[in-house]
Amino acid sequence: MITKTMQEAINNQINKEMSSSYLYLSMAAYFEEKHLSGFAHWMRLQTNEENQHAMKFYDFLVERGGRVSLGAIAAPKGDWTNSLEAFHQVLEHEEMISASINELYELAQKEKDYPTQILLQWFISEQVEEEKNAADIIQQLKMIDAHDTAVLLLDKQLGKRGG
Numbered sequence: 001m002i003t004k005t006m007q008e009a010i011n012n013q014i015n016k017e018m019s020s021s022y023l024y025l026s027m028a029a030y031f032e033e034k035h036l037s038g039f040a041h042w043m044r045l046q047t048n049e050e051n052q053h054a055m056k057f058y059d060f061l062v063e064r065g066g067r068v069s070l071g072a073i074a075a076p077k078g079d080w081t082n083s084l085e086a087f088h089q090v091l092e093h094e095e096m097i098s099a100s101i102n103e104l105y106e107l108a109q110k111e112k113d114y115p116t117q118i119l120l121q122w123f124i125s126e127q128v129e130e131e132k133n134a135a136d137i138i139q140q141l142k143m144i145d146a147h148d149t150a151v152l153l154l155d156k157q158l159g160k161r162g163g
């Protein structure tokens with residue numbers, strides 16, 4: 001059985017994951033309006049991924065005999081100056097989520113809650129990937145700004161190499 005302290009912390013994290021999903025859906029809508037369907041596609045997938053993150057915590061709480069309790073989700077920002085600014089916010093947001101996951105891990109250690117530590121190890125690795133993805137896209141967008149579009153296109157071509 002999970003402790004009340006850990007349960008409350010995980011419920012807070014469910015809220016953060018759902019808020020992340022809502023933020024990326026808002027970004028999808030922003031790119032949709034700009035007719036940037038590739039960016040919108042990326043954001044829609046990101047939205048789904050965040051829902052899955054929330055559900056991982058949800059299912060875990062149920063399995064441990066805890067009680068899922070859902071809080072309010074604030075309206076996300078809806079407009080950005082350009083795609084670079086949007087992706088800067090993605091990176092900032094993911095860094096905030098990483099810090100939150102790390103705090104949860106510290107709490108699980110303090111509570112000697114080993115099953116939660118195992119679950120969180122997956123999230124710790126996932127956050128490394130989440131931050132890297134956003135940082136990579138920021139760098140690529142900066143190359144476009146610097147008129148290195150050809151390099152970027154070549155990079156995409158090289159990245160498709162199969163063997």
Ligand code: FEO
Pocket residue numbers: 017020049050053094097130
């Ligand atoms: Fe669920 Fe993007 O962190």
